[in-house]
Amino acid sequence: MSENEARGRRRVISGLIRPMSEKYESYLCDESRVIGNAESISFPRTEVELRYALSVEYARGDRVTVQGGRTGISAGAVPNGGHIINLSRMDRITGMRKDADGEFCVRVQAGVVLTRFNDAVAEKKFDASGWGYASLSALEDFHGAGPYMFMPDPTEDTATIGGMAACNASGALTYRYGSTRRHISALRVMLCDGRSVSLRRGECFAKGRRLQLRTDDGDVLCLDLPTYTMPDVKNAAGYFVCDGMDAIDLFIGSDGALGVIFEVEVRLMKRPAxxxxxxxxxxxxxxxxxxxxxxxxxxxxxxxxxxxxxxxxxxxxxxxxxxxxxxxxxxxxxxxxxxxxxxxxxxxxxxxxxxxxxxxxxxxxxxxxxxxxxxxxxxxxxxxxxxxxxxxxxxxxxxxxxxxxxxxxxxxxxxxxxxxxxxxxxxxxxxxxxxxxxxxxxxxxxxxxxxxxxxxxxxxxxxxxxxxxxxxxxxxxxxxxSGGTISAEHGVGKLKRDALRIMYGDKHILEMSALKRALDPKWLLGCGNILPAATFGARGV
Ligand SMILES: Cc1cc2nc3c(=O)[nH]c(=O)nc-3n(C[C@H](O)[C@H](O)[C@H](O)COP(=O)(O)OP(=O)(O)OC[C@H]3O[C@@H](n4cnc5c(N)ncnc54)[C@H](O)[C@@H]3O)c2cc1C
Incomplete structure (x- = not known):
């Protein structure tokens, strides 16, 4: 790219970060009805734009709150100062494949809304422009197969698939089919500084409680995972950790505090007749x-x-x-x-x-x-x-x-x-x-x-x-x-932090903080979600 082209592109992208104004007031809250504050907002449409927004905010040391459909009820998407990244315009279904078991997996940008996704799957109608040969071939097979559905069902179907992954949403059908986690086969996540990590289920595991993550640029991040044992119930409280865990599970349910999930691959199931x-x-x-x-x-x-x-x-x-x-x-x-x-x-x-x-x-x-x-x-x-x-x-x-x-x-x-x-x-x-x-x-x-x-x-x-x-x-x-959890599905967000502390105690809260700091050293992402913003914050307040 020539210097001129690069400059032009920077100019286009730089319009991405907009100062907050009355026009964006509704983005200061979610379904919890808590009202936050922010100085700026962006609506990236592509991976490049998302990386740009994150890199700019990282360089400035500004807090970043990620938003999907803002249907969450734990105030996770309510901004705590700084910048809002709203992913509602990253709303394309980008491909499909058949996995080793012959089941269909669909790749979506994080901002795809559940109801639109469910309609597309039920009607088998996708905008396949830009899909590669492998995806088009899987789509052809999909058209010839019986009815399929995406099982997670968090009642509120204006949620986005990225938001559902970030909350590990569940709902009525979880009784039989488990939470969103079970239906995610791959994720792409952007870290606070704009580096990305691509994770496919079954490919990267912790050794005990040590996890090595490789970014798409080849950097290796060594993470010590908290040592608590999660309760043996439906659970969305705190980071998902267990011995030998699959790396993908760390980001599912992390409430926008460890990385921005920008692409999700979900596995469909045959629709019961x-x-x-x-x-x-x-x-x-x-x-x-x-x-x-x-x-x-x-x-x-x-x-x-x-x-x-x-x-x-x-x-x-x-x-x-x-x-x-x-x-x-x-x-x-x-x-x-x-x-x-x-x-x-x-x-x-x-x-x-x-x-x-x-x-x-x-x-x-x-x-x-x-x-x-x-x-x-x-x-x-x-x-x-x-x-x-x-x-x-x-x-x-x-x-x-x-x-x-x-x-x-x-x-x-x-x-x-x-x-x-x-x-x-x-x-x-x-x-x-x-x-x-x-x-x-x-x-x-x-x-x-x-x-x-x-x-x-x-x-x-x-x-x-x-x-x-x-x-x-x-x-x-x-x-x-009694061995239960303080949050089975809504996540901790900003409203259940005290309860999380009751559930896990200070030692494990500090371990979670160390994990967050290893991925987000300036403590910028999802500030106040799961862990307090002030006590551990980058500004030392
Ligand atoms: C009437 C009603 C009923 C509900 N019933 C249920 C239910 O039965 N089960 C259930 O689980 N939930 C339920 N919810 C809560 C909510 O719908 C889910 O939590 C949903 O998954 C949130 O998705 P969202 O796109 O709206 O996320 P948001 O509300 O925008 O965000 C939720 C959290 O995820 C983070 N986040 C969002 N997108 C991303 C991303 N791409 N990358 C990283 N972090 C991200 C945010 O920072 C925030 O912390 C209900 C809500 C309502 C209003």
Whole structure:
């Protein structure tokens, strides 16, 4: 490239970093509704532009917050000063291959939005301009193969694939298919200074707790991994580390604090021919818990088990009565104080029918009524149930936003803890007792199949907010003691750092800090996510 061309290119790229202005105000927050601050923002479209933005900010020593779809609820994408790199314009699906097992893997830029990706996979329609021969040939095979799907399903489908990788997102289907981690076959990550690392699953492993990473330029980074043992439950708290781990897993779930994930390769799975859901109603929580236990024992092919307590059902009743939405679902009888939605995946109709029969038996045994169960066997009926699941958190967020108008110091307090098998009933009992004693309003729902419930405390005043916070800190301690996690899927972000410290203790927090410093010596990326920004910050504050 001539000096003139290089200068021209620098000029084009330099327009990339824009000063913050009112126009970009919405980028100061995410779904946590926490509002941050930043001096500048960029929307890179390519690897080159991303490298440029990172290198400039690295040279300046400015903090960088990475954003995908800003649907996160732990404030991870909320900027903490400095610069925002928003990846929503890196939104191309860039290729496809068949792996050694004959399964299809699709390569995407990090900003591809989940709903668009799912549509492309379902319809098998990709903009393949710029794809190489190998990708086009895999696409041809893909067209001739049966239906496929991408299993991770974090409820909010405007999330980006990069954001899902950064949070190791999970959701209802995690019960059967695991979290996003399990579906990622390769990643490309850019470090704080613009160097990139390309990782394919199965190619680079730690020796015990020492990991050597080779950058694309050939530099070798030697990393000492923290020594904690992660809980044996669904978990998104802190960095993923274990003996002999695959290097790719370090960046999955690292909450934008170790590197910028700019390319993700995901592995698709064959779409089950029969996807049926049953929404089962019960008089109260005890019956619902019995049903869950029976189902886990008796029913194979369960893909999801989702819980809704009485307050969540009231929210839905209110939404149906006063909103235009949720027209696809019937009214919920006033008799019911709890519900469980199960999803069955089967290759054959007879198989799904048999499992459904067992679900019916579990309903009977738990004191429910099979004639009051909603069955969804078509995709439109399944969409109705999905809209319903999504409506509850959205409605709760709106309620808190309204309360904030008169009491700006409050916000929603949501727990995201999971416990080992055998601790579910006692843990739910602990939540209920604590909230009754503290006189707090709440709604509880979530992924009960994984012993993972979201307790949403809905404070009406500053005092209630403080009481709720103290209660959640107490739960974090007791859940950690039982071998559980303080965050099963939303990640630590900026809101659960104190809870992470309760879970792992200071020694391991310092080990995590050392790992971060080895990859991000100026402490610039995702400042305040997982670890405090100030205590360990580059500016020494
Ligand atoms: C109604 C509702 C329901 C939800 N339900 C679930 C659920 O069931 N399960 C679940 O797991 N989550 C759930 N979420 C949370 C959220 O949707 C997920 O965490 C999602 O994965 C975030 O993706 P995003 O693109 O919006 O990321 P963002 O919110 O933009 O970012 C999230 C974090 O990842 C980092 N990040 C984003 N992109 C990158 C990147 N390319 N490289 C490095 N770091 C990056 C950010 O810095 C931040 O720390 C829900 C959210 C809402 C609003």
């Amino acid at each position: 029969h996807i049926w859901s049953a929404m089962c109603f019960f008089g109260g929580e005890n019956d619902a818990l019995r049903f869950v236990a029976e189902c886990r024992d008796m029913v194979e092919n369960l893909a999801a088990i989702e819980y809704f307590d009485g307050a969540s059902l009231d929210i839905l009743r209110g939404e149906k009565a006063f909103g235009a939405s949720l027209t696809r679902i019937p009214d919920i009888s006033a008799r019911y104080g709890a519900a469980v939605c199960v999803e069955l995946h089967g290759a054959l109709e007879s198989e799904a029918m048999e499992q459904l029969f067992y679900v019916g038996e579990c309903i009977d045994r738990a004191g429910g009524d099979i004639y009051d169960t909603w069955l969804a066997r078509t995709s439109s009926a399944n969409i109705g149930l999905r809209e319903m699941r999504r409506a509850i958190p959205e409605r709760v967020n709106r309620l808190i936003a309204r309360r904030k108008l008169t009491e700006p110091t409050i916000s929603k307090l949501g727990s995201d803890m999971a416990v080992p098998d055998g601790f579910l009933r006692a843990t739910l009992g602990m939540y209920r007792l604590g909230m009754t004693e503290a006189g707090l309003e709440s709604a509880v729902w979530g992924h009960i199949g994984n012993n993972h419930l979201h307790v949403n405390i809905l404070p009406r005043s500053k005092e209630e907010f403080e009481r709720g916070k103290a209660l959640i800190a107490e739960w974090a301690k007791r859940v950690s003691e």
